[in-house]
Amino acid sequence: MTVEVLDRGARLRVARRLHLMGGAALMRGLSALVLAGMAAPAIAHAPDLNVPFSAPSNYTAHARLFQERVTRVGKTPVWQIEFQGMNLVVVEGSDGLVLLDTGMNRDVATAALAKIRTQISTKPIKAIIYTHHHPDHVNGAGVFVPPADVARGKVPIFAASNFLKELSDEGVATLPIVAARSAYMFGFSLAGKEAEDFHVGCCGALGKAGKNESAYIPPTQFVDVDGGRDIEIAGVKLHLFHTGGEAASHIAAWLPDYQVLISGDEVQGPTFPNLHSMRGTKMRDANRWIEALRRMERYGAAWMVPMHGPVVEGAPQIKALLTRYEDAIQYTHDQTIRLINKGLTQDDLPDALGPLPDWLRSEPYTTEYYGTAADAARSYYVGYISWFSGDATDLAPTPRVERARREVTLMGGRTPVLAAANRAFEQGDAQWAAELATLLIAIDHQDMEARRLKAAAFRKLGYATYNSNRRGFYLMGALELEGKLQQAGLTARYMNPDNIRKMPVALMLEQIRYKVDPKRAGAAAHTVALTIAGESDPWLLELRNSTLKFRRGEADGAPVVRLDRNALGELVSGNQTVDALVKAGAITGRGSAALKQIFSSLDLTVQPINLVIR
Incomplete structure (x- = not known):
């Protein structure tokens, strides 16, 4: 589709607003058919806001890819532990173990350690490697090794040389807002069928929050971001190398004697990757990510062990996966830049970019269960260009609430706006219903009719999507609108005061x-x-x-x-x-x-x- 055709979507949204404002004369040059389609008679009754639960069949089927299990990687001394939304990897050496990543918290680590001791080995853990700084990979270390042994240098913990900076930038500076957004994205307060059928597209079910007590220990040995580091622990040779795609602090590990590649989150599970995370992250460097995938492909691995999702076996299969993954990322990035250079802004880009073309689609690794091309496109615009569209109107905009108040007044007041929103919902346009209800809620946070309508619209949109991030935001947003969120403790997985005191x-x-x-x-x-x-x-x-x-x-x-x-x-x-x-x-x-x-x-x-x- 051409940019010109796709741009009609933005014009249609403007047309709808102006039509409600009674400004037909303002619409000269727009199709009369478009306006006629919006001129349906008002619905005299409130629509049925009971939205029956549903989930796309591919979304529920996708959840079955994630199992809690311990898998030996062929006949190698490498073991993958898939556990509650995250993986850990154990490498068994002659007189000890090397552990890659440590889980989300003390509870997860304790359960994982029990699996290690009963299903893998009772040998001591001689070293830990953090693939990157995200909390689901680093917060269990103190369960596996005594912090005093780390402090004395008896047990080294390896990480990228920029690990501490990235942890500070993304794990400390913006922790309160990221904690809140994560609670929505991961559906922490969902219950019933909404919770039962919810899983995170990269990782599966996250399990219960519990106390979420951190056992993080800072790293003591570092891998240079411009190179690699060869180590030998318990007789096992590992080559650690910086990749820096999914996270700027990311490293991967290659075991040359066994042809095993431990890819961390550079392959972010069986899904299209989160090139930008809606929970809140800095822009992820697509070119770094592309180069990381190329570098990993050059090893010709017989086994690839990711930190989310199952082991991938066979050099041809790994090569094909890494190539398709690379191409999907580069297509999204490069086509976004092409469109930006044609003058499109972040509001225009999702429609203009569209979904991935058929030739890049493969189930499940480029299906948008976790990341989406549209969200990445918006991130690239801000990351490369600015928040500023180039239209000077954006420089000092009318404050959001005042703008909503003025627009509703121009539309004739609350009654016709609510009627139009109800009509849109009943006619199947949940997005437009939510947009109109948003104007009324901005003016009056206690407008429960508008809030219930927007909540129902969110459920329609949420139930229809197989992207877990969007599904989480829709369904958690519906709970907030209905006043059903228990805000106290909602962010406990990230904001546990005990963890702050242990930093x-x-x-x-x-x-x-x-x-x-x-x-x-x-x-x-x-x-x-x-x-x-x-x-x-x-x-x-x-x-x-x-x-x-x-x-x-x-x-x-x-x-x-x-x-x-x-x-x-x-x-x-x-x-x-x-x-x-x-x-x-x-x-x-x-x-x-x-x-x-x-x-x-x-x-x-x-x-x-x-x-x-x-």
Whole structure:
């Protein structure tokens, strides 16, 4: 389809709004047939908003690809553990084991360790390799090895040299909003049939949240992002090399003696990859990802072991999969750039790009169960160009709520807009019904008629899609609109206060950097040196012009406070105040007044985040 034809979709959306505003004269040049199609008589009654549950047959069939099992990779000493939405890989050496990735939390790791001990080996774990920084790969390490052994260098933990930076950028800086969006994307509050038939397109069912207690241990050995690293553990040779596609910190592992490639998430399970994640990530570098796939293909592996989904066997099958995967990613990326260079914006790109062509489709690895081409296209526009479309109208837009109020007024008020939304829903146009209801909800968050209508529209859209990310956002959004979300604890999988208190000091301080409230801090300047028990050097913490800075080093004459990591965690999590900890003797030193001033300038409140009603 041509760009000109596809662009009618954007024009149609504008036409619908203007038609409701009564501006037929404004529509000269648009097809009279289009307007006639929107001029159906108003429905005098409210439509039936009971949407019967359904799920596409390919979506439910896809769930069967994910099994909880332990699989030996041929006759090699490599084992894959598929477990609750994530995989772990064990390599058995002469006198010990190498573990690649550690699971989402302590509970998952404990269950995985039991499988290792009963089905694989009782040998000690001699090394851990983190394929990348995402929480489902790193938060179980302390279950498998004693942290003290890691600290003494007895058990190395390998990761990419940019691992800690990427963990900070995506796992700390934006943690509150990513936690909320993840809860929607992964359907954390779904129940009944909606939960029973829900699975994450890359990974399968995620299992129950539990306490989600982290057992993360920071890495101690690093793989350069511009090269690789050869290691030998327990008599097993591994070549670790940076790939950097699905995550900038990604590494893969090649076992030359066994022709086994451990691909991590560069093959993101049996699905079209998440070239952009709606939960919130930085733009994923498609060219890096393409090069990663090419590099992995050159090994000619007999076995490929991903961190989501089953083992892939056979050099021809692996080559074909990697080639198709590469081409699907490059097609999406390159065609988006082509369209951007023709002047299309992020609003135009999804329709203009369209679905993958038939020649790139193969079930299930390029079917959009997890990522979608449309979502990637929007991400590429912002990542390469800007948020700005080029139309100066976008530079200082009318605030969203005020714009909704003005549009509804031009359309004749709430009654005709709600009637039009009901009519659209009954006629099968759930998207248009949701868009119109959104205007009314923006004006009045308590407009329950509009909220129930939008919730029903979301269910129609959600039940129809086999993309798990979109399905999650639709169905969780419906619960929010109906007032059925228990916001307290919704983000516990990511925002467990106990986990915050266990973070390395650098990550604790990085987190509060983003919580300075300029109304409280203003232009004030305060500096304090933190002497933390067990840390060799102090941390210098400085608040200046509503910006918080920290570094290791000398106190430079700053007043000093003494505390341990637990006390710092209590402060950072907002669980305790400086005054209370001073009174308890957990903070000592003349710098407590400066520390109080700094923490009094922080917004440490944890508030529920609504994504739909705002």
